Amino acid sequence: MSTIWFLESATAGGDALFIPLESLPFRIGRDNTCELRLIAQDVSRVHASIDRQGMDELTLCDLGSTNGSFVNRERLGAHMATQLHAGDILHFGKSEFRLKSKPVPLNQTVATSGHMNMTVMADLSAPLPEHFALQEQEFLEMLTMDMVTVAYQPIVDFDHRRLVAYEVLGRGKHPLLPQAPIRLLELARLLGKEVALSEAFRLAGARAAAAIADPVRLFMNTHPSEMFTEGLYASLRTIMAIAPNMDLVIEVHETAVAEVDKMKRMAHRLKSMGIKFAYDDFGAGQSRLNELAEVPPDFVKFDMSLISNIDQASATKQKMLSRLVHMVTDLGSVALAEGVETEGEAVLCHRMGFKLCQGFLTGRPTLV
Numbered sequence: 001m002s003t004i005w006f007l008e009s010a011t012a013g014g015d016a017l018f019i020p021l022e023s024l025p026f027r028i029g030r031d032n033t034c035e036l037r038l039i040a041q042d043v044s045r046v047h048a049s050i051d052r053q054g055m056d057e058l059t060l061c062d063l064g065s066t067n068g069s070f071v072n073r074e075r076l077g078a079h080m081a082t083q084l085h086a087g088d089i090l091h092f093g094k095s096e097f098r099l100k101s102k103p104v105p106l107n108q109t110v111a112t113s114g115h116m117n118m119t120v121m122a123d124l125s126a127p128l129p130e131h132f133a134l135q136e137q138e139f140l141e142m143l144t145m146d147m148v149t150v151a152y153q154p155i156v157d158f159d160h161r162r163l164v165a166y167e168v169l170g171r172g173k174h175p176l177l178p179q180a181p182i183r184l185l186e187l188a189r190l191l192g193k194e195v196a197l198s199e200a201f202r203l204a205g206a207r208a209a210a211a212i213a214d215p216v217r218l219f220m221n222t223h224p225s226e227m228f229t230e231g232l233y234a235s236l237r238t239i240m241a242i243a244p245n246m247d248l249v250i251e252v253h254e255t256a257v258a259e260v261d262k263m264k265r266m267a268h269r270l271k272s273m274g275i276k277f278a279y280d281d282f283g284a285g286q287s288r289l290n291e292l293a294e295v296p297p298d299f300v301k302f303d304m305s306l307i308s309n310i311d312q313a314s315a316t317k318q319k320m321l322s323r324l325v326h327m328v329t330d331l332g333s334v335a336l337a338e339g340v341e342t343e344g345e346a347v348l349c350h351r352m353g354f355k356l357c358q359g360f361l362t363g364r365p366t367l368v
Contacts, residue, residue: 007036029047029065046063048062050084063078063079070091070092135177148171148172157355165218165219168204169181181201201220202236218248221280222251236273240275252297258291277297302335340359343361
């Protein structure tokens with residue numbers, strides 16, 4: 001196999017741009033003799049050069065540019081070369097590119113246009129643009145090789161502090177990626193892989209549940225972009241088949257509550273599948289009480305911003321929260337307090353009418 005190399009970028013209008021490295025060395029700069037001419041003040045006349053090293057390896061050399069050449073956001077020394085790899089993020093001044101490769105059989109003829117010059121107007125909207133995410137290859141490896149795991153956080157009832165369920169919290173286990181779900185979700189957003197990561201976490205949670213002999217109730221998260229899609233229902237059918245002893249509760253972000261007609265259809269489909277649902281982070285944004293009344297969920301998870309230090313809050317705030325809990329309960333939903341960390345918070349929440357508790361007071365997330 002041989003390798004075709006090219007640079008990927010985007011125009012100021014957001015259109016994809018692919019620049020084949022047909023002639024090596026491949027020079028980048030403002031001069032019209034460069035194979036890639038970048039019209040930008042921070043790009044030197046002959047800024048940098050990409051050349052071959054070995055049969056299918058490339059190197060990048062900065063040619064003494066004023067504003068620098070960067071590989072994965074690390075600036076190269078002047079007139080120093082570094083080996084490149086597929087997926088590397090390259091910056092010439094503020095112009096951003098990703099190096100990509102495509103294998104082709106040795107006996108396959110690749111059509112080229114000979115010596116090619118391309119002129120690109122650079123978009124200088126950011127000091128070092130981040131249209132491309134670092135660690136894309138590692139992230140895709142994590143998904144394709146099932147390198148994710150989960151932690152279970154206990155959910156207990158307030159009356160007896162008895163375990164009644166767990167929330168499934170995803171974690172990464174790729175050695176070159178962060179484990180924390182917040183950082184993985186941010187990387188997924190940059191790569192357009194939020195749904196794939198959400199599905200992977202649920203799948204790992206179901207596999208862990210399948211290893212538990214007794215029936216278990218699990219609260220699993222969804223991503224807003226997969227709401228109301230057929231892909232979500234397919235994903236739920238898959239995990240239910242893996243762990244038939246699982247009593248599944250799907251958490252729906254409050255932003256989806258505004259889609260009343262869609263929520264009604266979703267609630268009906270989930271019920272037909274034997275799946276319950278919860279509104280998550282209730283009170284974190286605009287709490288839509290009217291929509292909540294139109295499609296009452298099985299559970300309402302009150303955001304920790306409402307629970308934190310509630311025992312020390314003003315009487316007005318406490319009264320407001322108590323009324324919200326009673327409104328939710330009157331709709332037939334179970335009120336769950338998230339982020340309970342102190343006994344004072346727990347006692348007051350119980351008095352207000354919360355039925356379920358989740359937080360560090362009653363249990364931290366534990367890897368399974």
